[in-house]
Amino acid sequence: MSLNFLMTLTVFFSSLLLGIFVFLKNKRSKLNIIFLIFCILVAAWSIAMYLSLWLSREASILFWIRSAMFLAIWQSVAFFLFIHTFPHRSIVLKKKYFIGLLVFSIIISLTCFSSFVFDSLKIDAYGLPLPTPKVGI
Numbered sequence: 001m002s003l004n005f006l007m008t009l010t011v012f013f014s015s016l017l018l019g020i021f022v023f024l025k026n027k028r029s030k031l032n033i034i035f036l037i038f039c040i041l042v043a044a045w046s047i048a049m050y051l052s053l054w055l056s057r058e059a060s061i062l063f064w065i066r067s068a069m070f071l072a073i074w075q076s077v078a079f080f081l082f083i084h085t086f087p088h089r090s091i092v093l094k095k096k097y098f099i100g101l102l103v104f105s106i107i108i109s110l111t112c113f114s115s116f117v118f119d120s121l122k123i124d125a126y127g128l129p130l131p132t133p134k135v136g137i
Contacts, residue, residue: 006051024128030090031082038078045071053128061129062121069112077105 015096019039046072052064080101085091091098111117118131 008046008098011046015039015046018098019043023065026089031085031088034078034085034091038082040073041071041075041078045075056123058123058129062118062131065118065121065129065131066112069117070109071108073105073112077101101129 007025016039019036022039023036046067048064048068052061052068054059055064058067081091084093093101116134118132121129121131124130
């Protein structure tokens with residue numbers, strides 16, 4: 001088992017455990033729910049990043065790079081909602097801004113799976129994947 005895999009598992013499980021622990025302290029708090037979602041996204045992102053670096057087929061590497069970008073967008077949204085809501089127990093962002101944020105995030109995150117952001121990748125001299133950016137980046 002490699003050190004990279006162990007570190008990925010550590011991030012995965014510690015993020016999930018922290019999110020679950022905070023959520024179980026007060027299941028009704030919107031802040032705790034947002035934090036749990038953020039922790040789940042961090043855990044999923046860590047797996048996507050690991051797979052994007054250590055798989056061997058180019059098509060699957062490109063899929064996992066796109067997945068990591070998709071998850072990073074939603075991490076940012078969850079983190080923004082968390083810091084904007086803290087220390088309140090419910091979301092204080094106005095509804096029109098919240099809906100605008102969600103619509104914008106959905107549009108941007110869906111473009112991650114198109115060739116608009118990355119259309120191909122190259123493997124560098126060290127064997128690491130280098131996605132070729134397109135207009136979206």
